[in-house]
Amino acid sequence: MAPTIEQIFDELGGFHWFQLLMVLWVYSIKAIIAWSMMLMSFAGYESDSMCIVDRLVNQSAIHDMNESQIRQIAEEGTVDNETFLNVCEVNGTDCDDFYFFGVKRTVISEWNLVCDLQWMKAVITSIQFGGVLAGSVIGGQSGDYLGRKKTLYGSYLLHTVLNVISAYSINWQMFAVMRFSIGIMIGVVLVMIVPYPTEFFPLRWRHSIPAIPMWPLGVLAFAGGAWLLEDWANLQLACAAAALPGLLGYFYIPESARWLATRGRLEESHAVLAKMARVNGKKLPPTAMETIKEIAREEKISRKGKDYSYFDIFRGRATAQLTLIVAFKWVVLSMVFYGLSFAVTSFAGDLYLNMFLMSIVELPAYLLTFLLIDRIGRRWTCLGFLAVTTLVSFACVGLHLKAPDDVKDRLISACCLTAKLAVAACWAASQTWVTESYPTVTRSLGYGFANTSSRVGAIIAPFVINLDQMPLFTFILMGTLTLASMILTCFIPETKDKVMAETVHRETHEGANEKSEPQTLPGRSVIPFADTYKATSDSKMSTMNNFVGSWTDSTPLSNAMYNSQPYENGTQNQGYEDICDVHEF
Structure with a gap:
């Protein structure tokens, strides 16, 4: 039997020089995207x-x-x-x-966005996240159709160009249009930035990608840039300049070997593995091509060469449940994360110090995620941090109502920083979790849909996370939604120590992406794309065996499978008379 691609990655060094290059040249792009995303936290600052x-x-x-x-x-x-x-x-x-x-040049002071135009700050922020939402939809589909590499670097190049154009906006209307366009590119990049490098890592290192604190490092760099430049236009030009080195990765970093294999491009996939072996100073196993062919064969069987769409992440009860729960959870995480990030101008004290503190708390969050995610699992890591967010949110309600005025603001600010840390840690763990929950052929679609959902939370965040005008409502909403997320998180399958699937049938069949051989019990047979069935006559047994043979070389239904007794543990399956779905292995 051919080794899995995970085993090949282990033989090629696991986390070695090639994987380090993936982090430095690909995942580091996330820091630049963080700078770009957070622009409105400074550009929207309203001074006296x-x-x-x-x-x-x-x-x-x-x-x-x-x-x-x-x-x-x-x-x-x-x-x-x-x-x-x-x-x-x-x-x-x-x-x-x-x-x-003050000497700050913001879009508020640039175009007098106060009084009758005061609402434009929240609207422009939401417009930007509307673009990110659109980009998430585009990125998921493009990543599975055009490939990870072209999608990532194409959108990153356009993002760089658009930042330069935006710096020369002549009015707030043009600026808003440019923020929407930049948001689209940000959305596409964020869909690709985790699945793409993750597909080059073996099982035991998968969690390391989202745990690398590129996002908080980017926000820290942005806070430093805002302190030095104090000019929204120069901040965008600086962002574009900082993006240029990352674009050079296009000429060296290859396409995902997994994706190439699922598209039937076997020689190209083999060449990528050979390049990885060469960079890592290892010898490529002779069975590598056999593994690639196995991935391609499974893909051909599972979908017969068809392209995938967002409908595929809703096929099957388990997959649909996973997708919907993840979507809700990411809406909540995004709303709280960005709501607190952009509310930094409402905190008491110096703007730049508050921006720095809001960014620096994410570093221990990523460290905690890295330490916990493989020890206690993805589920317990997320549950713990969601519990912290829920508790401090309701604590803020009590502080707002009962705390003395001389300490109230400081205590609430401390609670907000704690909530930001916990949400950031939960989100980092969730990125690994979601990436592992879908097979290769729909991974960027599943991750893209999660990103799309999170942008809904970001769009509404400026209007519902408002510490100036409705702090009590804000904290009650945060606590209630994070509590609901805790409950729903319990229904997401744990993926710790499970090998990522390559094709759809394992995901829909098993409810989680564990690579395993078909299992049969007496009188049972495992059938791709379906559960286990029970027939009630010889003729129906023949029909079912023909059905099984048309899909794959599954174990035939045994003669003990049929009888004249009532259906066991199930109801009649529509489309196949007298054949029953018993939901057992």
Whole structure:
């Protein structure tokens, strides 16, 4: 029997030079994407402003004053002692312009997105995540049709170009369109960024990819860049410049050997394994081609060469349940994660320090995930961190209602940081879990759908995670949804120590991606794409055996399978009279 591709990866060194290159050149792209994704946390910052009414304020005189003098005028006012600070009108007259305090150049100060246009901050953020949602849909389908490599690097190149164009936006409408376009590319990249490198790693190293803290490192770099540049346009240009080295990986990193095998491109798949062996200084096993042919054969049997679509991740009860639970869970994780991330401007204290703290808490989150995920499993890791998020969310409710004013803000901020850490850790574990839960042929579709679902949470996050206007509702919502996610997580099959499947029938048949041989009990036969059936007559037995033979070389139904007794443990299966689904192995 041919070894599995997981065993071949182990023989080629497991985590060796080639896998290290995958991390440095492919997975590091995630850090740049994090920088791009978090732009609005700075670009949407609204500093104090002075309302300028032309007939009441001499703008030329304002320009000759220093900021402290301007603030004094704004606070004291010049007409009936009305303040000019953070208002939309003075003495019944709307502001003609605004003076924003501080040296920060944000989209708020660039296009006066205050007062009647204040809602545009949340809308632009949601527009960006609408693009990410669209990109998640496109990326999942493209990754399985065009391949992992072309999809990832094509979208990453467009992302880089669009950041340059966006830096020269002439109005907020153009900026919003560019954020949507950039969001599409971000969505495509995020769909590919975990499944693609994971498909080059053996079983015991699979969890290591999502546990590498590229995202928080990217956000930390963004916080440092915002502190140095204090300019939304320059931040986008810096993001584009930082992306250039990653694009060079296209000329060296190969396509996924697994994906090539499932597409019937056997020689190319073998060449990828040969390259991996050469880089790692190992000898390619002579049985490698046999393994590749086995993967291709299983794929041909399972779908007879058809392309896959999102319908395939809803085929079968177990798969549909998995997909729906993962979707809900990722909506919640995304809503809390991005809601807290973009609410950083609402925290008391220095903006840059808060951005730094919100980013740095993710590093221990990834470390904890790395340490726990292979010790206690994916399920218990996620359950533990969801429990922490639930507890601190409801703790914030109590603090908001009962804590003394002098410590309330600090305590709530600490709880928010703890919730961010726990959500980040749960999400990191979930990325490994979801990747392992689908077979190769639908892996990017399953992961893509999870990403798509998470973008729904990100889209609504700016409107429901609002610490300025409705903190009590925010914390109750966070606690309730994370509690619901805890309950549903119990129904996702554990994938710890299980080999990833290559084709669909193992996933739909077993409910989890464990690579195993067909199992038969007395009077039972395992049939691909179906459960075990029981016949009630010789003629129906013959029909069923013909049906089995048309799919694969499965064990024929035994003569003991049929009798005239009532159906056992099941109901009549539509489409096959007198043949019963008994749901047993």
